Amino acid sequence: MWIRRELRVVSEQPHELPADRVVERLESRRDGLTVDEARRRLADRGENEIVSGGGRSPVxxxxxxxxxxxxxxxxxxxxxxxxxxxxxxxxxxxxxxxxxxxxxxxxxYRAERSLESLRELAAPTAAVRRAGEKREISATGLVPGDVIVLRGGDVVPADARLLEATDLEVDEAALTGESVPVAKSSDPVAAETPLAERKGMVYKGTSVTRGKGVAVVTETGMETEVGEIARELAATEExxxxxxxxxxxxxxxxxxxxxxxxxxxxxxxxxxxxxxxxxxxxxxxxxxxxxxxxxxxxxxxxxxxxxxxxxxxxxxxxxxxxxEALGAVDVICTDKTGTLTRGEMTVSRLWVNDAVVDLESDESEPTAVSSREERLLEIAALCNDATLDDGGDPTEQALLAAADRIGIDVAERRSENPRTGEVPFSSERKWMGTVHGDVGYVKGAPEVVVENCDRILTADGPKPLTDERCERVETTVRAFGDDALRVLAMAFREEPAGPDDLADGLTFVGLTGLIDPPRAEVADAIAETNRAGIDVKMVTGDNVRTARAIAESLGIGTTVLEGREVERMDDETLRERVAAVDVFARTSPEHKVRILQAMQGRGNDVAMTGDGVNDAPALKNADVGVAMGIRGTDVARQASDIVLLDDNYATIExxxxxxxxxxxxxxxxxxxxxxxxxxxxxxxxxxxxxxxxxxxxxxxxxxxxxxxxxxxxxxxxxxxxxxxxxxxxxxxxxxxxxxxxxxxxxxxxxxxxxxxxxxxxxxxxxxxxxxxxxxxxxxxxxxxxxxxxxxxxxxxxxxxxxxxxxxxxxxxxxxxxxxxxxxxxxxxxxxxxxxxxxxxxxxxxxxxxxxxxxxxxxxxxxxxxx
CATH class of the missing domain: 1.20.1110.10 (Calcium-transporting ATPase, transmembrane domain)
Known part of the structure; x- marks a missing residue:
């Protein structure tokens, strides 16, 4: 705890400090603590574990x-x-x-036998550097100042400040509500940056989906973000x-x-x-x-x-x-990811020069596309590190699924076009490229890919990428973004000399729009609950644009209030505002509880739905807490009154x-x-x-x-x-x-x-x-x-x-x-x-x-x- 006190005294937090400054503050080194120092800190600080309050005895x-x-x-x-x-x-x-x-x-008694879920979040082991030597230790033995090594598939064992990040992406949905993995870097961010946007930090209980990183532990056990939630849950009365x-x-x-x-x-x-x-x-x-x-x-x-x-x-x-309490509910506060949406990325829309294709939601039948759209998805499938069944990066999995949906045999195409070179994705570069014999493929952020293109593929073949055509691409990117789509651009280059040639001279092919789509039955369920006199409000950690677009498509509304605005309001002002707000975006666990209490302060009976660790305090404070049973974390389930076994919002209705x-x-x-x-x-x-x-x-x-x-x-x-x-x-x-x-x-x-x-x-x-x-x-x-x-x-x-x-x-x-x-x-x-x-x-x-x-x-x- 002495570390957190020190940081608070100087009003500086790890996410806003340069990485080396954090290491210095923690009195550590990039090659890690000595064994003796780690042992001393462990005795002083205690084990890196979440202490739950313990259940009631049968008596x-x-x-x-x-x-x-x-x-x-x-x-x-x-x-x-x-x-x-x-x-x-x-x-x-x-x-x-x-x-x-x-x-x-x-x-x-049956309800009380639920798992001590916060303990389930703990990673069993952690890769740590001790005096320059890498070793595997029990995650409970981590202390502030330890230097940990993260790889794809790891569960982050403690809150930590990144020192190095190579193509590192972390799934933080359970903690922040962010619907897609977050690209990480070692750069500091502003002090007021919300939790979901602190790219230089990783948090206990989240999952590394790709890449690798090195980080210095800043908090362990009950002082982590998850620990703070556990403490709040323990202090909340039924x-x-x-x-x-x-x-x-x-x-x-x-x-x-x-x-x-x-x-x-x-x-x-x-x-x-x-x-x-x-x-x-x-x-x-x-x-x-x-x-x-x-x-x-x-x-x-x-x-x-x-x-x-x-x-x-x-x-x-x-x-x-x-x-019985459900009968009095007049407001439902619902999370977005996995509750209103399916909790998985899907390619919803394609764009090739002046042509838009909406991919059918019914994936049982192949979707008819032109040769340009097939070329677009072939690039998406080949310039891709995932496989259809490996459970890798959700975005890359979605691209493969879209290619498969239009009839592309991904395994066959990869066999016919073996990879001979590559440029890995990085958060700084914002694109990745692969070379397949006499052709190179690129996929990445539209603004970056377009800068490296001088031609565009049209129905009549490649044509110069004029300013007018660039503007049409930019207009489409904005339109996709307004519809809550995550946009990726695809391009190719004929006969590249090697991976270094993929940085310019490309031919732009088109755009893919990905989304975590709403569940098909949710719009009708929301309409039914509205007819029953119940207001539905979205409370999510996701960004404003995505949250507003999903809410509008489901009939919830478009009035948005951000978490940072909630922070600036006193309780009375918030009580006055909440009734008119449809969507609360970029919210932290503390924001969710304040929003909930503001509604209850107005006399509302509130049901809160959610699935992540970040939802647990609000679930427990709600008049009726409703957790998701499939995607939901054990923390959310334990804090709730009702668990939806099918994660279906219609079940709430x-x-x-x-x-x-x-x-x-x-x-x-x-x-x-x-x-x-x-x-x-x-x-x-x-x-x-x-x-x-x-x-x-x-x-x-x-x-x-x-x-x-x-x-x-x-x-x-x-x-x-x-x-x-x-x-x-x-x-x-x-x-x-x-x-x-x-x-x-x-x-x-x-x-x-x-x-x-x-x-x-x-x-x-x-x-x-x-x-x-x-x-x-x-x-x-x-x-x-x-x-x-x-x-x-x-x-x-x-x-x-x-x-x-x-x-x-x-x-x-x-x-x-x-x-x-x-x-x-x-x-x-x-x-x-x-x-x-x-x-x-x-x-x-x-x-x-x-x-x-x-x-x-x-x-x-x-x-x-x-």
């Missing part, structure tokens, strides 16, 4: 499942039941609580979803309500002469009636079912609440639709549970004022288990409503229990209470105490009224009555179980008696009277919602 995960106010209220009710001698009630409550804990534990907060708030309110009711009712009953045990039993009954015991388990199971369905659609969910559908189902059964619980509390409370305990705790618990168990769980697989993606995102501040649900709960609860109290008085026939018959009638009628209310609530969400066979089976099973506690020896445990056909006729009349009241409430609620 911690299990205990965390019970950290909920609602669970605490249930446990308090169980303890109270034991105190008054109702052990059966306590056991039933305990079973529900433990089952909920097990469901949550299984899902969280984001809670709106549903988690709402359930906790519900638990607190219910707990307070139970205390208030019990504190009021128990003394009142004692004053009326009720014995202490009966008063305590009534208090327990109120507690059981007030708390929806099945809610935590049903929420967990419904989310788990959603997770399973989403995994079948290539979206792997790492945290259950993230499924399907996941949002699924998330909204799951929220609808959660809304349905929360409404279903609470309407019943409100009615239970009202009936027990009002009846107790007249000295009647009409529904004892065991019956209330049975009602909750019977009607809130299987039917509520079956609601979790209710089909998604057809209009779910035509609604705007839900406002998380309004919550599940907003005005519409409160109206529904109060209305249906009131109707149920009035009808069942009337039934109680009718069946009591003036008795001074509750009779088993009256208790059984109210108990049974309540069960079937809940079933009726369930279908009315589904109607509110435009769900067809018989569209869910699981629900039909669940209701039928629950009805049979209710009959079992009436007509089997189980009735002794529930205090019930068998009912006659006449009694069932009375219950049918009660249902017929109540259903119109339920529908009237539902119609009023629908109007309130709209």
């Amino acid at each position: 911690d995960i299990f205990v965390a499942q019970f950290n909920s106010v609602l669970i605490w209220v249930l446990l308090a009710a169980a303890a109270l039941s034991i105190w008054v001698g109702h052990a059966v009630d306590a056991v039933l409550i305990a079973i529900i609580v433990v089952a909920n804990g097990i469901f949550g534990f299984v899902q969280d 984001t809670r979803t709106p549903l988690q907060d709402e359930l906790d708030e519900l638990g607190r309110n219910l707990g307070l309500g139970v205390l208030v009711l019990s504190a009021f009712v128990a003394p009142l009953l004692l004053l009326r002469g009720t014995d202490a045990v009966q008063a305590a039993l009534t208090a327990v009954s109120l507690a059981v009636a007030a708390v929806p015991e099945g809610l935590p388990a049903v929420v967990t199971l419904t989310l788990a079912l959603g997770v399973r369905q989403m995994s079948e659609e290539n979206a792997l969910v790492r945290r259950l609440p993230a499924v 399907r996941a949002v639709e699924r998330g909204r559908g799951i929220f609808d189902n959660v809304w349905k059964f929360v409404a279903y549970l609470l309407t019943a619980n409100v009615a239970e509390v009202a009936i027990v409370f009002l009846a107790s004022l007249y000295g009647y305990l009409i529904l004892p705790a065991v019956q209330l618990l049975w009602i909750n288990l019977l009607t809130d168990g299987l039917p509520a769980l079956a609601l979790g697989v209710d089909p998604v409503s057809g209009d779910v993606m035509e609604r705007p995102p839900r406002d998380p501040d309004r919550g599940i229990i907003g005005r519409p649900m409160l109206g529904l709960i109060g209305g249906i609860g009131a109707v149920t209470t009035v009808v069942l109290l009337a039934l109680m008085y009718y069946t009591l026939e003036g008795a001074a105490a509750v009779t088993p018959y009256a208790m059984t009638m109210v108990f049974t009628a309540f069960v079937f009224l809940e079933f009726a209310g369930l279908y009315v609530i589904r109607w509110l969400r435009e769900t067809p009555m018989l569209s869910n066979p699981w629900l039909t089976a669940a209701v039928a099973t629950s009805a049979l179980l209710q009959l079992a506690v009436l007509y089997t020896p189980l009735n002794r445990y529930f205090g019930t008696v068998p009912l006659s056909p006449t009694d069932w006729g009375i219950i049918t009349v009660v249902l017929a009277v109540t259903l119109p009241g339920y529908l009237a409430v539902a119609v009023l609620v629908r109007r309130l919602e709209r």
Whole structure:
């Protein structure tokens, strides 16, 4: 750390200093440190490794499942039941609580077993110079001041300043988002140069794609750029979803309500002469009636079912609440490379004198081209160091693929035209050349190649390269660049004496435009998410021109803000700007987090997608972090809530639709549970004022288990409503229990209470105490009224009555179980008696009277919602 402190004191960083000055500052030499000095620095600095925070233990995960106010209220009710001698009630409550804990534990434990991904970034070995001697050592043994040797295929083992670079290119996409390998040199750059443009630096965890280099290590371990990201991830708290907060708030309110009711009712009953045990039993009954015991388990199971369905659609969910959180997302911040695009270079367009060819995206059929276009791609294939299957430089691979697509047999052409000389590519020269007998080929940057040409190949053969023709070439290069194409020029020379003759006297053939193309289905997916009221914004490390062109082609927009502009803004200014910006280009990890926080500061619920190490902090800070599963780094996957197994943006749109559908189902059964619980509390409370305990705790618990168990769980697989993606995102501040649900709960609860109290008085026939018959009638009628209310609530969400066979089976099973506690020896445990056909006729009349009241409430609620 002393090295970084020294550099900061003088306000100079390695990328802005000459290479030899960096070596001097690090008190090193070009032939490396001595073994003794390296050993001393290793003891002082520590090993070159990323220290992850370590995962939670299984015990911690299990205990965390019970950290909920609602669970605490249930446990308090169980303890109270034991105190008054109702052990059966306590056991039933305990079973529900433990089952909920097990469901949550299984899902969280699976997610926690993900790899310690930051360690995976470490290169296992490094080639290092020690006192002039080259040796292979463990990468963990590197220290600042070590001189390392880099070759094609190496993973960079530490942050380092280049001393020498020969044709060196490094793939930094995982760190910076840059879509193509970056050409490196040993030249210093300005102090304010963004990370992605520091050509004199290489960074830990990136990959060398070609060439070789020598560099002096400037930072190791947690002080590297990747280490800084790891430190930020460790300091980031897990984001809670709106549903988690709402359930906790519900638990607190219910707990307070139970205390208030019990504190009021128990003394009142004692004053009326009720014995202490009966008063305590009534208090327990109120507690059981007030708390929806099945809610935590049903929420967990419904989310788990959603997770399973989403995994079948290539979206792997790492945290259950993230499924529901998707329903509230109103902004998606997406990376470009590998997320919106295919993550691979492709030749999109060819240009030969005044003729443009768009290569077909369907590569299954050869593309018809003229002899000039074939000559262009023949040069691209022969003046090329890659092979079709070696996984080399992405640009050269793309050129070979284009040649193959138009029918050129690359292997045959190379065999017929063996290479007899070459001029290797360098970042300073910006071109490469090869000699094949009596012809030489050149490919490189257009501005450099054109300078070395005096003729141009036309349909009538080579013609002089006039100023007018040069201008047409330059215009085409600009047009290709505006379309986010990386442009390369091709030329040839007849009968060169050798490689040195390739620097002038060339005949210009044409241009190739390469691009990391958008995925075919992404534009439609973005349009669909926009129709759903969700803004899509690109946040990328790529350059402005490329980012804007890709964003425009996908329908995202063209308003761009660069990372360096973000740096100059304070938080308030950034919050004002982010809503109007479509593309954030040249962003660093710090920029991404600030952009995300600015949107959240405006009240947005943000999903962040990404695949690189640089995306990890923003993924973890987002309301929903979505990582790519194929191209994504392990770092990004571990920081995310959801992993796309097919790296397909369209999967996000399907996941949002699924998330909204799951929220609808959660809304349905929360409404279903609470309407019943409100009615239970009202009936027990009002009846107790007249000295009647009409529904004892065991019956209330049975009602909750019977009607809130299987039917509520079956609601979790209710089909998604057809209009779910035509609604705007839900406002998380309004919550599940907003005005519409409160109206529904109060209305249906009131109707149920009035009808069942009337039934109680009718069946009591003036008795001074509750009779088993009256208790059984109210108990049974309540069960079937809940079933009726369930279908009315589904109607509110435009769900067809018989569209869910699981629900039909669940209701039928629950009805049979209710009959079992009436007509089997189980009735002794529930205090019930068998009912006659006449009694069932009375219950049918009660249902017929109540259903119109339920529908009237539902119609009023629908109007309130709209």
